[in-house]
Amino acid sequence: MAETGSGSSTLREKITEALDYTTSSNVHIRDLAALEKKISILKACPNISDELLVISDFDYTLTKYFLKSGKRSPTAYCILLGSKLLDEEVNRKDAELNSHYYPLETSSSLSEEEKNEICFEWWAQGSQLIVSTKVNQQLIPEIVKTSGLTLREGASDMMQFISSSGVSCLVFSAGLDYIIKAALKENNLFTSNVKVIANEMVWD
Numbered sequence: 001m002a003e004t005g006s007g008s009s010t011l012r013e014k015i016t017e018a019l020d021y022t023t024s025s026n027v028h029i030r031d032l033a034a035l036e037k038k039i040s041i042l043k044a045c046p047n048i049s050d051e052l053l054v055i056s057d058f059d060y061t062l063t064k065y066f067l068k069s070g071k072r073s074p075t076a077y078c079i080l081l082g083s084k085l086l087d088e089e090v091n092r093k094d095a096e097l098n099s100h101y102y103p104l105e106t107s108s109s110l111s112e113e114e115k116n117e118i119c120f121e122w123w124a125q126g127s128q129l130i131v132s133t134k135v136n137q138q139l140i141p142e143i144v145k146t147s148g149l150t151l152r153e154g155a156s157d158m159m160q161f162i163s164s165s166g167v168s169c170l171v172f173s174a175g176l177d178y179i180i181k182a183a184l185k186e187n188n189l190f191t192s193n194v195k196v197i198a199n200e201m202v203w204d
Helices: 005-023 032-043 076-081 088-107 112-133 137-145 155-164 177-185
Strands: 051-055 168-176 194-198
Touching: 076 088, 076 112, 076 168, 076 177, 088 112, 088 155, 112 168, 112 194, 137 177, 168 177, 177 194
Parallel strands: 051 168, 168 194
Antiparallel strands: none
């Protein structure tokens, strides 16, 4: 998509502004010189939107980590399995899986290989639990709407800006694709420039 007029300059300005965040104490960049070089090359492109791709995680990146209540925000998996629209037994089993596996996933005493094995086991059991719910596709939007999911401040503005600028966006997640797509649709952010790559739910 070719850029013309103020749209091009606005995108260039936003890219330039990104450098301002590199001095923030909570922003860590391994090779600042390499980043500055990439930004310089990108700004020199006649059609920035053709060369730029925004890649974002979903859980705790586009969404908040904590809710106003102080509880952790639900992940794409927890939105489904923790939904009050499903059987309480499903909610209970999901809570048990989280209580058992989450401390292991975040443990500092386990190796990456051990964690990978544990996370695969968690994923397999969670997937079987999803199948057992016999949830139908039509219920997904309502599950998302009643989940309490909250986007991070600025996430909606960012997604709207890159969409209006003609920049492609890839939401890359280990979550559930239908949940993520439904959440983006709920916030009017699943636009033509957005592609979601996540665990696919296959419906019969």
